[in-house]
Amino acid sequence: MRLFLKDSERRPDPVPVKTDDRRPLLVGLAVWVIAAIIVLLFLRPLSDSGNGPILWTCAVGILLGLAGLIYAAKRPK
Numbered sequence: 001m002r003l004f005l006k007d008s009e010r011r012p013d014p015v016p017v018k019t020d021d022r023r024p025l026l027v028g029l030a031v032w033v034i035a036a037i038i039v040l041l042f043l044r045p046l047s048d049s050g051n052g053p054i055l056w057t058c059a060v061g062i063l064l065g066l067a068g069l070i071y072a073a074k075r076p077k
Contacts, residue, residue: 021072029065032058 036058039046046052 022069025065025068025072029062029069032061032065036062
């Protein structure tokens with residue numbers, strides 16, 4: 001058994017699969033929006049217990065989801 005193969009012995013690389021990455025990005029974005037709404041509903045009790053910054057986590061998740069959507073839309077097909 002050898003670790004490396006010569007170029008003449010290698011099989012060709014498979015063709016990349018074309019995927020639509022927008023659907024999972026939209027699902028993730030929707031989950032972060034729903035989480036932010038739930039956190040906003042319970043913001044006072046969360047803040048009183050010291051867990052107020054959870055809202056920032058939701059905001060960052062939403063921003064990253066939007067950035068991912070923009071990237072997926074501009075990426076060459």
